[in-house]
Amino acid sequence: MAISNSSNPMSSLIEVHMPHFAIIGSGAMGSAVAKRLIDRGATVLTHLEGRSEQTIARAMAAGMVPVGRQELTKAELILSIVPPAQAIKVAEFVADISSRMPAPPPFIDLNAIAPKTMQALAARFDGSGVEVLDGAIIGGPPVPGKSGPTIYISGDRAERSRLLEDCGLRIRRLDGPLGAASALKMCYAGINKGFIGLGTAMLLAASRSGAAESLKAELSESLPDVDRKLSKSIPDMYPKAYRWVAEMQEIADFLGEDDPAATIFRGMADLFSRMASDVEGSRVLVGQLDEILGSRETRDAMVMP
Numbered sequence: 001m002a003i004s005n006s007s008n009p010m011s012s013l014i015e016v017h018m019p020h021f022a023i024i025g026s027g028a029m030g031s032a033v034a035k036r037l038i039d040r041g042a043t044v045l046t047h048l049e050g051r052s053e054q055t056i057a058r059a060m061a062a063g064m065v066p067v068g069r070q071e072l073t074k075a076e077l078i079l080s081i082v083p084p085a086q087a088i089k090v091a092e093f094v095a096d097i098s099s100r101m102p103a104p105p106p107f108i109d110l111n112a113i114a115p116k117t118m119q120a121l122a123a124r125f126d127g128s129g130v131e132v133l134d135g136a137i138i139g140g141p142p143v144p145g146k147s148g149p150t151i152y153i154s155g156d157r158a159e160r161s162r163l164l165e166d167c168g169l170r171i172r173r174l175d176g177p178l179g180a181a182s183a184l185k186m187c188y189a190g191i192n193k194g195f196i197g198l199g200t201a202m203l204l205a206a207s208r209s210g211a212a213e214s215l216k217a218e219l220s221e222s223l224p225d226v227d228r229k230l231s232k233s234i235p236d237m238y239p240k241a242y243r244w245v246a247e248m249q250e251i252a253d254f255l256g257e258d259d260p261a262a263t264i265f266r267g268m269a270d271l272f273s274r275m276a277s278d279v280e281g282s283r284v285l286v287g288q289l290d291e292i293l294g295s296r297e298t299r300d301a302m303v304m305p
Contacts, residue, residue, distance in 0.1 A: 018041045018042055018043065019042050019043075019076050019077075019163050019166075019167065020042065020043045020044075020045065020074060020075045020076055021034075021037055021042055021043070021044050021045070021075050021076065021077050021078075021079060021163075021164075021167075022044070022045040022046065022047075022072040022073075022074075022075035022077070022078040022079065022105075023044055023045075023046055023064065023078075023079045023081060024046065024047060024072070024078065024079070024080050024081070024082065024090050024093070024094070025079075025080060025081035025082040025086075025090070026046055026048070026051065026055050026056075026058050026059035026062070026064065027055070027058070027081070027082070027083075028058075028141050029081050029137060029141045030079075030081035030082070031058045031059055031061070031062040031064065031141075032062070032141030032142045032143070033079070033081060033137075033141070033142060033169070034046070034059070034062045034063070034064045035062040035063060035142070036142040036167070036168050036169060037164070037167045037168065037169070038062065038063040038064070039144075039168065040166075040167040040168040041167070042167045043065060044062075044063070044064045044065065045064070045065050045066075045067045045071065045072055045074070045075055046059055046064040046065065046066055046067070046072075047066070047067065047068070047069050047072055048066045049069070069093070069097050070097055072094075072097060073097055073098055073101055073104055073105060075105050076105055076163060077105055077106055077107075077108060077160060077161075077163060077164070078094055078105050078106070078107045078108070079107075079108050079110055079135075080094070080107070080108070080109045080110060080111060081110050081111065081137070082111060083111070083242075083243045083246060084111050084112045084113050084117075084243070084246040084247050084249075084250050085245075085246035086111075087109060087111040087113050087117065087121060088117070088120065088121055088124070090109075091107070091109065091121045091122075091124045091125070092124050094107050094125075094130070095124045095125045095128050095130065098125075098128050098129070098130050099128050101129070102129075103129070104128065104129055104130045105130075106130065106131040106132070106133060106160045107125065107130050107131070107132050107133070108132075108133040108134075108135045108153065108160075108161065109121055109132070109133070109134060109135060110135040110136065110137050110151065112136070112185050112186075112189055112247045112250060113182055113185075113250050114182060114183075114186055114250045114251070114253045114254035115179030115180075115182045115183050115186075115254065116179075116253065116254075117182070117250060117253070118134050118178060118179045118182045119178070119179060122134075122178060131158070131160065132155070132178070133153055133154070133155050133156050133160060133161065133178075134153070134154045134155050134178045134179055134180065134181045134182055135151055135152065135153045135154075135161075135181050136151070136152045136181040136182060136184055136185035136188075137149050137150075137151050137185075138150050138151075138152065138184075138185065138188055142169075147170050148170060149170065150170045150171075150172055151164065151169055151170060151171050151172070152172050152173075152174055152181040152184055152185070153171060153172070153173050153174065153181055154173070154174040154175075154176050154177065154178060154179065154180035154181040154182075155177060155178035155179075155180075156173050159173065161173060183254070186250065186251050186254040189247060189251060190251045190265065193244055193247065193248070193268075194248075194251075194264070194265065194268060195229070195233075196230070196233045196234060196237055197244075197248070197268040197271050197272065199226070199229075199230040199233075199234060200234055200237070200271065200275065200289065201271055202215075203215070203230070203234070203288075203289055203292050203293075204285060204288060204289065206292070207288040207289075207291070207292060212291070212292050215292075216292050230293070231293050234289055234293060235289075235290070235293065237272075237275070238275070238279050238286060239279065241272045241273075241275040241276040241279060242272075242273075242276035242279075242280075244268075244269075244272040245269050245272045245273045245276065246269075248265045248266070248268040248269035248272060249265070249266065249269045251265040251268075252265040252266045252269070
């Protein structure tokens, strides 16, 4: 904070430095994180060259400032919030624009990638002088009035992420080394999204076999919490299925070839790939799922007081 002294108290000027961040990735999560930071007074830079009209509109609506690639390095932190399959490419991009700087800003990867992918990503910065931090986002995009999601950061000995905390994000720093946050994300996503994939597969099987009505009735009666979870989470999954493909593959790699459960998540990747194709195409599978879940919502609405 810089305060200028003046003989006239009415002309005193107080200048408060507000941080500048750069976010690469203006999807639902990236733009919402940006808006949370901007609402707290920060400036968020982004690079929109070659991006779709929808992405550009989302970034502008959030208040992000589009700049040239080199101008991203004027930020105090650069964040990567992209689908897992793009994480390495983004790291290479940031390493390139940072390579000629004497003091480049730290880089935080916040993507759903396995620890060994995180290590490979960090290796792209060897010799660049960039401090690389490992991050993971757990929870949905930030919304007004709620404090989430939680962002876990590992390898942050200098507490660079405190800037994010000061601007309204919920940050939890882990004591573990680079890769610890990614490992946490793999385990959490394996449980949460794996459950959604399992429910999707079994509901579709019930639809094919004529057991849908009986299954939904039994779930409602004997597993009401599961019933409510699937009713909300499966429709929410439709527009995200394409992003979950690479995430399931990352979880399989995280588990390793010696763990038989890795096969489950390779199968989940195939399932979400199939769902993504259906969402963009015929929507036959979406229709089958909506028929089951929609019937259940109608029944629940009828019994509400």
